[in-house]
Structure formats: structure tokens, C-alpha cells
Amino acid sequence: MLAKILSYGLTGINGYPVEIQLDINAGLPGYDVVGLADTAIKESKSRVKAAIKNSSFNYPINKIIINLAPADTKKEGSMYDLPIALGILVAEEIITNKSLENFVVLGELSLNGEIRKLNGILPMLISAKQMGFNKFIIPKENAMEASFIDKIEVYPVETLKQVISFLKGEITIEKNDCKTFESALKEHDYKHDFAYVKGQASAKRAMEIAAAGGHNIILIGPPGAGKTMLAKCFPSILPDLTFEESLEVTKIHSVAGVLDPKQGIVVERPFRSPHHTATLIALTGGGQKAKPGEISLAHNGVLFLDEMPEYARNTIETLRQPMEDGYITVARNALTVQYPANFILVASMNPCPCGYYGSTTNQCKCTATAIHNYLSKISGPLLDRIDLHIEVDSINYEDLSHYELEEPSCEIKKRVNRARDIQLQRFKDSKIYSNAKMNEKEFKKYCALDKDSTSLLEIAFKRFNLTARAYNRILKVARTIADLDGKENIERKHLMEAIQYRTLDKKYTV
Amino acid sequence: MTIEDRNIIWLDLFPFLTYQKKKKILELFGKGKDIKSSFLSNKYIREILADDEIAKMSNMLDNQILDRYIEKFNSDNIIIITINDPRYPKLLLEIASPPLCLYCKGNIQLLDSVSIAVVGTRRPTDYGVVTTKQFVKELVQNDVTIVSGMAVGIDTIAHKTALENQGKTIAVLAGGLYHIYPAVNQALARKMIENNLILSENSPNVTPTTYYFPIRNRIIAGLSSGVLIPEAGEKSGSLHTAKYADDFNREVYAIPGKITSEMSKGTNSLIKELKAHITLSPDFILEALHINKNKNKIFDIQLDILDQSILNYIQTEKKTFQEIADFTHIPASELNSVLFELEMNGLVTKLANNSYIKT
Numbered sequence: 001m002l003a004k005i006l007s008y009g010l011t012g013i014n015g016y017p018v019e020i021q022l023d024i025n026a027g028l029p030g031y032d033v034v035g036l037a038d039t040a041i042k043e044s045k046s047r048v049k050a051a052i053k054n055s056s057f058n059y060p061i062n063k064i065i066i067n068l069a070p071a072d073t074k075k076e077g078s079m080y081d082l083p084i085a086l087g088i089l090v091a092e093e094i095i096t097n098k099s100l101e102n103f104v105v106l107g108e109l110s111l112n113g114e115i116r117k118l119n120g121i122l123p124m125l126i127s128a129k130q131m132g133f134n135k136f137i138i139p140k141e142n143a144m145e146a147s148f149i150d151k152i153e154v155y156p157v158e159t160l161k162q163v164i165s166f167l168k169g170e171i172t173i174e175k176n177d178c179k180t181f182e183s184a185l186k187e188h189d190y191k192h193d194f195a196y197v198k199g200q201a202s203a204k205r206a207m208e209i210a211a212a213g214g215h216n217i218i219l220i221g222p223p224g225a226g227k228t229m230l231a232k233c234f235p236s237i238l239p240d241l242t243f244e245e246s247l248e249v250t251k252i253h254s255v256a257g258v259l260d261p262k263q264g265i266v267v268e269r270p271f272r273s274p275h276h277t278a279t280l281i282a283l284t285g286g287g288q289k290a291k292p293g294e295i296s297l298a299h300n301g302v303l304f305l306d307e308m309p310e311y312a313r314n315t316i317e318t319l320r321q322p323m324e325d326g327y328i329t330v331a332r333n334a335l336t337v338q339y340p341a342n343f344i345l346v347a348s349m350n351p352c353p354c355g356y357y358g359s360t361t362n363q364c365k366c367t368a369t370a371i372h373n374y375l376s377k378i379s380g381p382l383l384d385r386i387d388l389h390i391e392v393d394s395i396n397y398e399d400l401s402h403y404e405l406e407e408p409s410c411e412i413k414k415r416v417n418r419a420r421d422i423q424l425q426r427f428k429d430s431k432i433y434s435n436a437k438m439n440e441k442e443f444k445k446y447c448a449l450d451k452d453s454t455s456l457l458e459i460a461f462k463r464f465n466l467t468a469r470a471y472n473r474i475l476k477v478a479r480t481i482a483d484l485d486g487k488e489n490i491e492r493k494h495l496m497e498a499i500q501y502r503t504l505d506k507k508y509t510v
Numbered sequence: 511m512t513i514e515d516r517n518i519i520w521l522d523l524f525p526f527l528t529y530q531k532k533k534k535i536l537e538l539f540g541k542g543k544d545i546k547s548s549f550l551s552n553k554y555i556r557e558i559l560a561d562d563e564i565a566k567m568s569n570m571l572d573n574q575i576l577d578r579y580i581e582k583f584n585s586d587n588i589i590i591i592t593i594n595d596p597r598y599p600k601l602l603l604e605i606a607s608p609p610l611c612l613y614c615k616g617n618i619q620l621l622d623s624v625s626i627a628v629v630g631t632r633r634p635t636d637y638g639v640v641t642t643k644q645f646v647k648e649l650v651q652n653d654v655t656i657v658s659g660m661a662v663g664i665d666t667i668a669h670k671t672a673l674e675n676q677g678k679t680i681a682v683l684a685g686g687l688y689h690i691y692p693a694v695n696q697a698l699a700r701k702m703i704e705n706n707l708i709l710s711e712n713s714p715n716v717t718p719t720t721y722y723f724p725i726r727n728r729i730i731a732g733l734s735s736g737v738l739i740p741e742a743g744e745k746s747g748s749l750h751t752a753k754y755a756d757d758f759n760r761e762v763y764a765i766p767g768k769i770t771s772e773m774s775k776g777t778n779s780l781i782k783e784l785k786a787h788i789t790l791s792p793d794f795i796l797e798a799l800h801i802n803k804n805k806n807k808i809f810d811i812q813l814d815i816l817d818q819s820i821l822n823y824i825q826t827e828k829k830t831f832q833e834i835a836d837f838t839h840i841p842a843s844e845l846n847s848v849l850f851e852l853e854m855n856g857l858v859t860k861l862a863n864n865s866y867i868k869t
Binding site for chain 1: 845
């Protein structure tokens with residue numbers, strides 16, 4: 001007897017329907033899976049057999065042939081355990097194929113018949129909904145994640161036996177509640193808050209600009225100056241995620257298996273800080289299954305590279321293309337996947353190998369060549385894509401020892417949100433959210449300067465030997481500063497402040 | 511080009527020939543004779559040169575080889591000034607061992623201008639950076655040419671400050687002009703050949719080795735009326751330059767520093783041993799050069815109370831951005847543009863670590 005069950009598969013963060021066709025014939029007992037299945041699917045044999053037996057059903061002593069259609073696409077993962085088990089029970093005529101009509105079934109079985117959680121539920125459900133499917137049987141542990149998609153029926157299940165009783169009509173399973181994004185937003189309680197960072201007025205200001213305009217930023221300073229602390233506070237002033245942004249992030253986190261099952265959706269901008277020993281693949285994504293890397297996990301959030309020159313040169317150089325395009329293409333043997341990678345890069349570094357160049361407290365012992373070599377570990381093109389360079393000075397004792405709190409993050413965040421609203425309004429017809437992502441055309445339109453400012457920029461270029469590539473960056477930052485100021489046009493003072501943030505250009509080029 | 515000039519250029523092609531050997535060979539063959547034509551037939555040559563040296567040189571006896579070299583140098587805009595050339599700088603002729611030939615690139619009119627050498631440590635402190643900038647700026651504004659050695663540190667700052675203030679500057683290199691050292695300064699060298707000058711006594715193909723640097727320092731001292739040392743450590747090469755300057759009867763100016771500072775040990779001991787003038791301001795050097803201070807170039811900038819109070823605050827000691835912010839009580843956003851404006855007008859200098867000092 002033949003059974004047909006609908007299920008779903010994933011390439012990258014896009015789903016595609018998979019039809020599981022199952023036939024039981026007379027012959028020597030056997031279990032054949034065809035349709036480019038990976039090892040996890042082939043191993044389903046043992047799990048399915050044990051689960052069916054332990055749910056007190058009969059496992060057929062016949063030849064079982066399973067085809068995963070379309071047969072020419074590679075399939076992977078353990079989500080086909082449940083549909084295969086249901087297929088066998090249909091073929092054994094315990095349930096009817098009709099009862100499963102229109103259902104998309106996903107779930108991994110354990111030997112005792114329990115259904116275990118899966119990765120990538122959200123992207124599969126979203127693309128299934130777009131394809132017109134609207135009834136789903138999924139593991140109960142993934143229910144939270146599925147509850148943010150409206151207009152679909154989701155039945156969360158816990159055991160194989162429960163599914164059978166449900167399909168037979170013996171019991172009813174409560175449909176998954178649909179939740180709104182707003183209900184998931186909770187009062188943020190950030191571990192790190194700018195209220196506890198003493199002094200550092202210029203660095204805080206630079207971070208405010210970075211958050212408001214989505215600009216990349218590099219912090220340069222001696223050890224112990226508080227670079228890492230500042231970076232960790234950064235998420236607390238980032239503008240709130242919108243629902244669309246949140247879904248993009250959740251999809252990636254779901255595929256990578258880092259989603260919190262209790263939360264179900266990502267509500268805070270991600271903050272990823274890979275260690276400097278991280279490999280290229282760990283950062284960009286890849287591996288046998290073309291999993292998303294750190295830069296994709298940081299999508300719509302922050303990628304923090306502490307001590308940037310310590311990273312392998314080729315590893316950080318690969319960031320250049322995604323920083324420009326906002327996505328990364330991971331090409332593997334069997335499949336080519338595109339992951340979004342639209343992050344704010346926050347990097348930190350010492351000014352020289354010993355770390356004390358220019359420090360007031362310690363004498364630097366590095367030779368000029370050593371400093372030059374250290375700084376040149378970060379290539380010009382990469383530095384180019386970092387809009388804000390800010391030097392962090394160490395804090396003196398008087399600053400540390402007074403107990404007054406500084407301006408809290410929530411106050412800064414209000415200003416950031418206001419500036420971001422202006423930008424959202426400005427770019428409402430295009431696909432970008434922030435000033436940092438402006439293209440040439442938008443740049444021309446929104447970064448126009450008056451005569452006074454143009455001549456100022458000209459003098460500054462000559463005086464500080466700025467490169468042509470610094471030009472765009474300075475103007476984009478000036479645009480954000482004007483937005484923070486609530487001004488329609490870029491003014492002279494905005495421009496002057498923006499030029500201050502190109503330290504590395506000024507100092508290290510002739 | 512005279513036959514003597516060609517002789518010198520030919521001898522310069524062999525890096526193993528020392529200054530003394532070259533002089534001896536030139537004496538041996540006498541004036542007006544081509545060395546190459548009678549090189550092998552001269553029996554006294556073996557008293558000066560070793561066999562392998564003679565062997566190497568005899569491979570290059572062909573006139574065409576020398577012509578090709580000279581043609582190449584010309585096409586690379588290298589101006590060759592031998593000691594017999596009227597363009598050879600007069601001051602340099604006064605020294606004990608004037609270079610036989612100068613390979614120059616850039617504006618050779620600077621060779622006879624009034625000049626001061628500015629040399630010092632390769633690892634200056636903030637104090638060295640600020641004083642160098644201040645002195646060089648003042649000097650070039652009064653049309654004094656700055657001579658230095660293009661090493662990292664004080665030398666580079668001296669060249670760059672001269673360029674920034676539209677002044678004149680000469681770099682004397684240790685190696686040949688095809689081997690700019692240190693490589694970091696290649697861009698600076700390119701900029702300098704536009705209106706200023708780089709030169710070397712070595713043939714352009716000679717690679718710089720440690721041996722050449724102290725010898726090169728005699729040219730730096732020889733080209734200038736005086737040597738200014740803003741900062742030098744105990745064993746700094748700039749002390750060689752000071753020694754040469756002393757030998758050549760040129761003035762040595764040292765800027766005193768803190769006795770605890772590693773990088774002022776050299777300058778302080780020069781002062782202590784009475785080998786250098788204790789130099790407190792650029793005016794002192796200008797007076798010694800009999801230059802009337804050029805008043806026109808000082809321009810007035812309107813300062814408001816805030817600017818003035820910041821300038822007073824950072825007058826003597828560098829202050830970090832945070833300290834200035836705490837002092838003035840104005841937000842970082844505004845302070846950034848205020849400091850930028852001051853920096854643009856050349857009133858403050860931004861140092862590493864986001865700190866500022868009055869220029």
C-alpha cells in the first residue's frame with residue numbers, strides 16, 4: 001500500500017516542500033531510503049522502528065521503500081522521522097492517508113516515541129505559508145517559535161501515540177496560540193549600561209552616532225582603557241528591532257540552532273563576539289551543511305571583534321564584501337546559500353603592539369616600524385569601511401572614584417531612536433534602514449553641502465591629508481550627526497565633528 | 511659633462527670603493543684623463559685595490575656601459591652634481607671630506623639656501639613631537655630650509671611639518687635614490703621631489719647599509735648653518751651629527767628636556783658638556799642666523815572666551831579629551847567641533863590617545 005505525506009526541507013534560510021512517498025511490498029524485510037538523503041535520514045530506520053514498537057503499534061516485516069521527492073535535491077536533518085513513521089502506519093492501515101491531507105509534518109523521533117525539537121522551524125513555516133500550506137504538525141518544543149506567524153494552524157505534539165490518536169479523531173489537540181511581536185517585547189534589562197562607564201565622553205558620543213546611523217566603529221586605546229566595556233554597552237543604546245528585522249534574525253538563528261526555545265523569537269539585536277582564534281568558516285559560514293557564520297548571526301545587530309589585529313588577516317579581510325553588500329554567499333559542494341549579513345562592526349585595538357603608544361601612564365617601548373606593522377595588519381580597504389575611529393583614553397583615578405552615575409543608556413537610546421525614525425522616514429521607499437547603507441544616488445541627494453561647508457571640507461582635506469575615500473564616510477557620519485541634532489541639512493559644526501572621527505586617516509598617511 | 515665628472519660617476523658605481531679609495535684613484539690618474547682607458551695599464555692601481563675589486567671594475571670599462579647608466583639616471587630626473595660643478599653647495603665644500611658627487615632629485619636651488627638641520631630620536635615623546643613642530647614651523651615661515659635624514663621619528667616630523675607649512679626641506683639619504691629608506695616614507699619622498707629635494711652621495715642603485723648612516727650625517731651637518739636637536743637619547747645617531755657640526759664649525763642647538771626623560775638624555779648632556787646652545791625658542795636660532803622675524807606671516811584669528819580658556823588650559827601640558835570636557839563642561843559633540851576648529855587654525859596639535867596641546 002502506498003502512503004504520501006508532506007514535509008519540508010531547508011536550503012539556507014529558504015524552505016522547499018518535500019513529499020514523502022512510502023511503499024510496503026512483500027519481500028525480505030528491509031528499509032530503503034531514496035532521494036539523496038543524508039546519514040541522519042538513513043539512520044531514521046532504527047529510530048522509527050523503535051518508536052513505532054514502543055508506541056505499541058506493529059512494525060511491518062516487509063520491504064519498505066521510501067522516496068523523498070523531489071528526488072534530485074539533497075536532503076538533510078532529522079525532521080523526516082515523524083512523517084516516515086506516519087507513512088508506515090498509513091501503509092499498515094492504522095490511520096488513513098486522507099486524515100493527513102493538507103498537513104505538513106515535521107518532527108524527530110526518540111526511541112520511546114517522543115517527539116524532539118528541530119532547528120529551522122520558523123524559516124520552513126514562513127516559506128510553507130507563502131506556498132499556501134496552512135496546517136502543520138510540529139514538535140511541541142518548537143511551538144513558541146511558530147506562534148509569531150499568523151493565519152496558519154499549528155498543532156504542537158509531544159508523542160507519536162498522541163499524533164495517531166489525533167489523526168484518528170480520538171482526541172483533539174489545541175491549536176497553537178498566535179502571539180504578537182509586541183507581546184514578546186519585554187522590558188530590556190541590559191547587563192551593561194553606559195550609566196556605569198565613567199568619563200569617556202568622546203567615545204560615548206561616537207557610539208551614539210554609530211548606533212543612530214548604523215556606522216561601523218573602531219575603538220583604539222591602551223589596555224584597560226575600557227574598550228571592551230564600551231563595546232558591551234553598545235547593544236543597550238541600539239534602536240529597537242522592528243518585526244520584519246526580528247523575523248530575519250530569527251530565521252538565521254533558528255537554522256543555526258541558537259534560538260532560545262522559551263523565547264521563540266529574537267527580540268534584542270544580536271551581539272556576537274567571536275574569539276580572535278575564530279576560523280574563516282566560523283565567521284562567514286560554511287562547513288558541510290553550509291551553516292550560517294558569526295557575521296550572519298550578527299545580522300541586524302552587532303559584530304564585535306575585540307583586538308582586531310589579532311585575528312588572522314585573511315579572516316578579517318573576508319568581512320569586506322559582506323560589509324559592503326549586506327549578505328554573504330556560502331558556496332559548498334552540493335549547495336550555494338545566501339545568508340543576510342547586515343551588521344554594525346564594532347572593533348577594538350591597541351595603538352601599538354605594547355599598547356601604550358601615547359599613553360600618559362606608561363611609556364611605549366615599540367619602534368616606529370613595529371607600530372607601522374601592527375597597524376598595517378588592518379588593510380586600508382577594511383579601514384575604509386569603518387566610518388568612525390575613536391581613541392579611548394585611560395581614565396584617571398578622580399573619574400573612577402566618584403560615585404555619581406553617568407547618563408544612562410535609556411536616555412541615549414531615546415535620541416538614537418529619534419534619529420533612526422528620521423532615517424526610516426527618509427528611506428521609506430528604498431530597502432535600507434540607515435544612513436550607513438546609502439548608495440551613491442541617495443548619498444548625492446541627502447548629503448548635499450552648502451558653500452561654507454564645502455570650502456571647510458576642502459581646507460580640512462588639504463590640511464590633514466585626507467584620502468578621497470574618507471570623503472563619503474565623513475559626509476555619511478555628518479548626515480547622522482545632523483539627524484541626531486534634528487536638522488534638515490548638514491551644517492558646518494556637524495561636518496567638523498564628523499572629520500574628528502577619522503583619526504587613523506589623519507595620522508597614518510602622508 | 512667633463513671627463514672628471516664621468517670618472518667620479520663611474521667610480522660611484524662600485525659600492526665597495528670607500529671615499530678614501532676613490533680619492534686616491536682620482537689622484538693617481540690625475541686631471542683630464544679617462545680612468546677607464548688606462549685602468550688596467552696603470553701599475554700603481556694594485557697598491558690601492560684588491561685583485562677581486564680590480565676584476566669587478568675591469569668588467570665595466572666599456573664607455574657604453576657608463577653612458578647607459580647616465581642615460582638612465584637622467585631619464586629618472588636625477589640631477590648629478592659633482593664636486594667640480596658650480597652648482598655644488600658652497601657650505602658643503604668647507605667640510606673635511608666633502609662628497610665627490612651628489613645625486614639629487616627635486617629642486618636643487620635649495621642647496622645654497624639658508625638652512626638648519628633638524629635631527630633627533632626615532633622614538634620621540636610628545637614633547638619632542640610638539641617642540642619639533644613648533645620650531646620647524648617658525649623656521650620655515652622665515653624661509654629657513656630644513657635639512658634632515660628622513661628617518662622615522664623627529665626627522666620625518668621635521669620634513670612633514672615643513673611641507674605642511676609650505677616651507678622648504680631637504681632629505682639626505684644614506685642609500686641610493688632608488689632605495690628610499692625607511693620604506694614607510696616612500697610616499698613622503700615622492701611628495702618631496704615635487705618642490706623640495708632629496709639627495710644622496712651614493713649612486714642611485716646602492717642599497718643602504720648601517721655603515722652609510724653615520725657617514726651620511728656629515729652631509730646633513732655640512733649642508734646646514736646649524737643643527738637643531740629637539741630630542742635625542744643617550745646613543746642617538748643625531749649626536750654624530752652634532753659632533754660633525756662641531757668639527758665643521760657649525761652651531762649646535764639642543765632643546766633641553768626633563769632630566770628624567772630617556773629621550774632628552776642626549777640633548778641634556780650636549781648642553782652640559784657645552785657642546786650645544788641651550789635653545790629655548792626658534793627666535794634664538796633666527797637671531798643667530800641674522801634673520802629678522804617675518805612678521806607678516808603671523809595671522810590673527812578671532813578667539814572667543816571658550817577657545818581662549820581651552821588654550822590656556824592646554825598651554826603647558828597635554829590634556830586628554832576627557833580632561834578638557836570635564837574642565838569646560840560642554841558636551842562631547844560640541845567640544846569635538848571646537849577642538850577641530852582650533853586644530854584647523856593650527857592653534858592646537860592633536861596627539862595620540864585623543865589628547866591635545868597648544869601648538
